Amino acid sequence: MKNITSDKTNKVIITTKNSEQLAKKVKLLSAQILKRNQNLYKRLENR
Numbered sequence: 022m023k024n025i026t027s028d029k030t031n032k033v034i035i036t037t038k039n040s041e042q043l044a045k046k047v048k049l050l051s052a053q054i055l056k057r058n059q060n061l062y063k064r065l066e067n068r
Contacts, residue, residue: 037044 037047
């Protein structure tokens with residue numbers, strides 16, 4: 022038997038479209054990951 026609750030609270034989903042701060046953080050982290058991956062590939066090529 023399923024437990025059904027009537028939750029009337031409004032939930033806000035934060036995305037990069039509605040949060041400039043989150044968009045900046047995601048962009049920064051993506052750039053860091055891209056740079057790290059580029060460095061890893063360079064190191065692999067030089068082996």
